[in-house]
Amino acid sequence: MAQASQTASCIDCEKTEASNVVIFGATGDLTKRKLLPSLLKMVKLGLLHADSRIIGVVRNRGDDWLAFVRQALQEFSPQAKDSALMERFHAMLCPVEGDLEDINTYTRLKEALLTHHERTNALFYCAIPPGWYSAVSHHLGAVGLMDEAQGYRRLVIEKPFGHDAASAEKLNRELWRVMQESQIYRIDHYLGKESVQNLFVFRFANSLLEPLWNRNYIDHVQITASETLGVEYRAPYYEKAGALRDMIQSHLMQVMTLVAMEPPAEYSATDIRDEKVKVLRAVRPVDINHVDEISLAAQYASGHTAEGEDLAAYCTEPGVAADSSTETFAAVKFYIDNWRWQGVPFVLWTGKRMKKRVSEVMIRFRQPPHNLFEEGTERPLPNALIFRLQPDEGMFLRMNAKLPGLTTRMQRLVMSAPYESKDGDMYDAYEILLHDVLLGEASLFSRADEVETSWKIVEPIIEAWSQRFSLPRYRAGSWDVPGMDRLLKDCISGWHIPS
Numbered sequence: 001m002a003q004a005s006q007t008a009s010c011i012d013c014e015k016t017e018a019s020n021v022v023i024f025g026a027t028g029d030l031t032k033r034k035l036l037p038s039l040l041k042m043v044k045l046g047l048l049h050a051d052s053r054i055i056g057v058v059r060n061r062g063d064d065w066l067a068f069v070r071q072a073l074q075e076f077s078p079q080a081k082d083s084a085l086m087e088r089f090h091a092m093l094c095p096v097e098g099d100l101e102d103i104n105t106y107t108r109l110k111e112a113l114l115t116h117h118e119r120t121n122a123l124f125y126c127a128i129p130p131g132w133y134s135a136v137s138h139h140l141g142a143v144g145l146m147d148e149a150q151g152y153r154r155l156v157i158e159k160p161f162g163h164d165a166a167s168a169e170k171l172n173r174e175l176w177r178v179m180q181e182s183q184i185y186r187i188d189h190y191l192g193k194e195s196v197q198n199l200f201v202f203r204f205a206n207s208l209l210e211p212l213w214n215r216n217y218i219d220h221v222q223i224t225a226s227e228t229l230g231v232e233y234r235a236p237y238y239e240k241a242g243a244l245r246d247m248i249q250s251h252l253m254q255v256m257t258l259v260a261m262e263p264p265a266e267y268s269a270t271d272i273r274d275e276k277v278k279v280l281r282a283v284r285p286v287d288i289n290h291v292d293e294i295s296l297a298a299q300y301a302s303g304h305t306a307e308g309e310d311l312a313a314y315c316t317e318p319g320v321a322a323d324s325s326t327e328t329f330a331a332v333k334f335y336i337d338n339w340r341w342q343g344v345p346f347v348l349w350t351g352k353r354m355k356k357r358v359s360e361v362m363i364r365f366r367q368p369p370h371n372l373f374e375e376g377t378e379r380p381l382p383n384a385l386i387f388r389l390q391p392d393e394g395m396f397l398r399m400n401a402k403l404p405g406l407t408t409r410m411q412r413l414v415m416s417a418p419y420e421s422k423d424g425d426m427y428d429a430y431e432i433l434l435h436d437v438l439l440g441e442a443s444l445f446s447r448a449d450e451v452e453t454s455w456k457i458v459e460p461i462i463e464a465w466s467q468r469f470s471l472p473r474y475r476a477g478s479w480d481v482p483g484m485d486r487l488l489k490d491c492i493s494g495w496h497i498p499s
């Protein structure tokens with residue numbers, strides 16, 4: 001979490017050196033929708049040094065890639081209307097042709113790097129299917145491209161990082177053969193969201209909450225990522241992943257560590273990540289024989305949007321097996337066995353094709369111990385602090401207050417604090433994260449032990465779910481997920497459906 005990246009300014013631009021941003025998977029979907037628009041905005045804001053280059057490793061003719069970039073930006077970037085900016089950006093592009101499995105591609109890439117600058121800083125971005133990670137890193141190492149004698153060399157890897165603990169460990173070992181851990185940036189784009197970083201600042205820049213931030217005052221925590229989108233065009237990946245791997249093992253467990261961690265000794269990548277790992281290591285191991293008591297999986301059936309548009313069932317989506325048992329909704333109740341959180345459930349849930357798109361963290365406080373107010377009136381509702389991560393980023397504190405008039409009856413009061421930037425322009429997660437890689441700032445990236453530990457935590461659930469025969473269904477476009485009330489029966493006020 002670069003302090004600099006939260007307040008991008010010209011000071012930041014001076015800090016980044018000229019670099020070669022090398023994209024593997026330069027014609028892929030991630031490149032088109034996220035990387036290119038982010039890089040263009042970074043050029044606009046001066047967050048990418050003007051002498052930098054953007055190198056696309058492409059199988060086809062380099063000229064085709066240049067046309068692809070122009071078209072992708074026109075489709076996905078509002079900045080593409082600025083023709084002077086587009087010309088500047090295009091002058092930075094440099095295609096290198098070749099197959100990823102061919103060592104000669106990397107030799108050509110090395111030549112392309114060395115002919116441009118004396119110092120050849122490079123950021124290698126793997127926007128490719130995970131099956132390619134080890135081959136690409138192996139080839140980079142084989143031609144000496146991870147050697148930092150002439151400039152930094154950093155490898156950015158997208159999730160999924162492995163599909164279980166063993167594969168994540170194997171991939172780590174393969175990467176370490178050709179590079180140091182400090183050269184690896186495992187991206188979790190949730191950590192790049194400004195509202196997620198604000199969780200960290202909110203906790204550790206305010207003393208007000210600290211006395212309350214523990215098992216004595218907090219009943220439970222719900223961490224939500226509810227999406228309205230379905231599987232879209234991603235069935236080949238999603239069929240093998242499912243909601244638990246896709247969202248909980250990565251994004252939501254990362255958010256959980258930010259909510260639960262102790263203050264780090266210093267604002268440094270090492271200290272912050274040490275504290276996050278401590279949380280993960282304290283998560284109570286899941287007993288494979290009791291997985292149903294702490295988790296829930298479901299799949300969307302057909303339904304319709306609020307506007308009445310028909311939504312197809314998951315198992316009829318293109319590329320999905322008709323008898324698919326992949327979960328599109330997953331919820332897990334974790335316990336963190338340490339002094340601060342003993343006995344406090346952390347319920348993490350995510351679903352595709354839900355009624356509303358909302359990501360948030362809800363901290364539910366305990367009920368007041370004694371009700372002083374009129375017999376027959378409702379009990380005061382437990383307070384809740386909600387961090388809305390997206391959309392409408394902000395914080396909401398739910399309190400009880402007196403209804404005006406000759407009564408001691410209560411009303412619910414919501415204190416809200418929208419989280420927005422002065423110029424109304426929040427940075428996209430990829431802009432923040434790419435800028436951090438250029439600065440060599442690693443706190444927003446997952447370290448090897450974080451990834452391995454989080455896989456170990458969810459493994460018994462994955463194992464138990466792989467043996468199930470059928471999945472409960474929920475109506476697409478609804479909140480009708482059977483079993484959520486049961487899962488949250490011990491949590492005050494139960495399942496918090498985002499409003």
Ligand code: BG6
Binds near residue numbers: 225227246359
């Ligand atoms: C990705 C998942 O990592 O995050 C997707 O693979 C999901 O399935 C996406 O849709 C959600 O990200 P965001 O930023 O839209 O909440």
